[in-house]
Amino acid sequence: MRIGCIQFAPQVGDVPNNLNRADACLSRADPLELDNLDLLVLPEMAFSGYNFKSLDHIMPYLEPSGSGISALWARTTALKYDCIVAVGYPEKVDSSRQRRFSAPRYYNSLIMVNGDGETLVNYRKSFLYYTDATWASEGDGFFGANIDGLGQVAMGICMDINPCRFEAPWTKYEFGFHILEVKANLVILSMAWLTQEDSSTFTPFTQEPDMETISYWVQRLEPVVRKEQKEEIIVVFCNRCGIEDDVVYAGTSAVVGIKNGEVSVYGLLGRGVKELLIVNTDHPPFAKLVSREKAPEPEVEPLAPPSVVPVPPSIVSPTRVSPTKERLSRLPEADEPVDDSIATAISSSSSTSGSHMSHGTTAGSSPPMTQIASPWPVIGIASQSPHADGDYGTGSDIYGELPSNYGRFPQHGPSGTSDATTSSTATSVRPKLAISTGSVSPPAISTKGPPAFRDLCTPPMTAFDEAPMTAIDDIPMSGFPKRTDLARSRFQADPNHTHLPFSSRADK
Numbered sequence: 001m002r003i004g005c006i007q008f009a010p011q012v013g014d015v016p017n018n019l020n021r022a023d024a025c026l027s028r029a030d031p032l033e034l035d036n037l038d039l040l041v042l043p044e045m046a047f048s049g050y051n052f053k054s055l056d057h058i059m060p061y062l063e064p065s066g067s068g069i070s071a072l073w074a075r076t077t078a079l080k081y082d083c084i085v086a087v088g089y090p091e092k093v094d095s096s097r098q099r100r101f102s103a104p105r106y107y108n109s110l111i112m113v114n115g116d117g118e119t120l121v122n123y124r125k126s127f128l129y130y131t132d133a134t135w136a137s138e139g140d141g142f143f144g145a146n147i148d149g150l151g152q153v154a155m156g157i158c159m160d161i162n163p164c165r166f167e168a169p170w171t172k173y174e175f176g177f178h179i180l181e182v183k184a185n186l187v188i189l190s191m192a193w194l195t196q197e198d199s200s201t202f203t204p205f206t207q208e209p210d211m212e213t214i215s216y217w218v219q220r221l222e223p224v225v226r227k228e229q230k231e232e233i234i235v236v237f238c239n240r241c242g243i244e245d246d247v248v249y250a251g252t253s254a255v256v257g258i259k260n261g262e263v264s265v266y267g268l269l270g271r272g273v274k275e276l277l278i279v280n281t282d283h284p285p286f287a288k289l290v291s292r293e294k295a296p297e298p299e300v301e302p303l304a305p306p307s308v309v310p311v312p313p314s315i316v317s318p319t320r321v322s323p324t325k326e327r328l329s330r331l332p333e334a335d336e337p338v339d340d341s342i343a344t345a346i347s348s349s350s351s352t353s354g355s356h357m358s359h360g361t362t363a364g365s366s367p368p369m370t371q372i373a374s375p376w377p378v379i380g381i382a383s384q385s386p387h388a389d390g391d392y393g394t395g396s397d398i399y400g401e402l403p404s405n406y407g408r409f410p411q412h413g414p415s416g417t418s419d420a421t422t423s424s425t426a427t428s429v430r431p432k433l434a435i436s437t438g439s440v441s442p443p444a445i446s447t448k449g450p451p452a453f454r455d456l457c458t459p460p461m462t463a464f465d466e467a468p469m470t471a472i473d474d475i476p477m478s479g480f481p482k483r484t485d486l487a488r489s490r491f492q493a494d495p496n497h498t499h500l501p502f503s504s505r506a507d508k
Contacts, residue, residue, distance in 0.1 A: 003266075003267075006046075007241055007276075009242025010049050011049050013060070015069060018046065025276045040078075040083055041188055064094070066122055084147070144184060152186070154182050158193060162220065180227060187235040193239045194250065214254055218256070235258065251270060255281070263288060265287040265289060267286075
């Protein structure tokens with residue numbers, strides 16, 4: 001079944017513009033969605049407005065039973081879209097038509113017409129709110145009957161879902177038990193539901209539904225929810241929005257389905273949205289309403305003193321020497337010769353690959369960056385970097401190719417002068433951030449392209465990386481080199497090389 005609800009903001013006594021506001025909502029809707037519409041519902045007293053103060057106030061806007069401006073609009077719209085239309089309006093019943101009464105009677109009513117313009121139902125509100133109680137009379141009871149094209153229908157207006165006059169017990173659920181009594185598969189509720197919140201705090205969030213309002217509506221249908229029927233019952237809450245004088249309306253029109261004790265949501269509007277809501281109950285609902293009771297706050301316990309986590313024996317030696325101190329003491333100096341076994345490994349690797357790439361430059365075209373082979377992981381040499389899916393790239397990254405001279409700088413001998421001919425097997429440059437346990441083999445030298453940014457920033461995982469932070473608590477801060485010391489090291493022999501590590505100019 002395709003159901004439509006027009007949620008808009010009519011104003012008291014502004015009938016012509018209220019008609020235009022409803023038509024505007026229809027005109028903004030997708031024409032294809034209106035073609036197969038089965039039911040269109042409008043709010044309570046849709047075109048007259050709701051917040052009248054007295055009978056004298058509403059008297060000019062009362063409409064004859066089934067023949068006023070609201071009934072005319074309903075018939076015209078039903079014929080246009082070939083659907084059933086339900087509109088709320090203030091009804092005036094001529095005493096000549098009711099032999100029981102010697103004076104005219106006034107009702108807060110809901111008229112329903114079919115696609116041929118015929119009146120199907122003229123329901124009168126049974127439980128009055130204090131606003132319409134100033135001018136209207138109570139109806140004869142809730143509506144429940146079979147309607148062609150809709151099935152077994154129960155119908156109510158706004159206050160009908162509340163306890164009678166707010167005097168009946170909350171658990172009486174008059175309208176909820178009425179739905180079960182007539183075995184309705186469709187419930188129509190035309191509403192002008194208010195909110196008690198201040199307009200300054202309620203109206204700014206127009207797109208958000210008022211969840212307290214829809215929760216209250218569902219609570220008033222608790223007998224239907226607890227029945228846990230296998231056949232779904234569709235409930236249409238068509239509310240209005242906006243402000244009339246000092247009254248703020250809650251909006252939040254919705255179409256829900258109740259089945260097996262669950263409440264599914266087929267459509268839901270915000271508290272201040274002015275548009276046509278169209279849902280197809282033959283399609284799956286997009287959400288469910290669930291009850292979330294507030295969990296009790298846990299008792300606050302005093303914080304226990306921090307405990308020292310024991311360091312695994314594989315990281316700390318039997319003499320309890322800090323692993324970081326030990327590795328820093330084993331780092332080679334910049335001009336310290338590399339071990340023979342390591343030099344042999346570099347030579348064999350170079351002879352196997354022929355000419356290799358170093359940061360995008362071939363070894364034969366320009367002086368290569370000094371290659372490092374040591375027990376410590378070297379950052380920024382391996383071009384194959386692990387990605388999130390476990391594959392390995394080929395040197396290109398999402399940031400694109402790196403410049404050909406990226407990361408390459410002239411090597412300096414002991415005297416500080418440039419020496420491009422220094423052999424890579426004779427001198428080792430201390431790698432940046434090279435802290436490791438010494439158990440990780442050197443990364444492979446790429447022959448395919450420049451390194452990815454991940455390789456320049458992320459060292460390979462080591463056993464030390466998995467150690468708890470307490471493993472380095474015994475290292476005083478004085479054990480680490482100062483930035484000023486690093487700036488004066490061989491890494492920064494020439495202050496003009498601002499791209500070098502630990503450059504004071506680069507830091508600025």
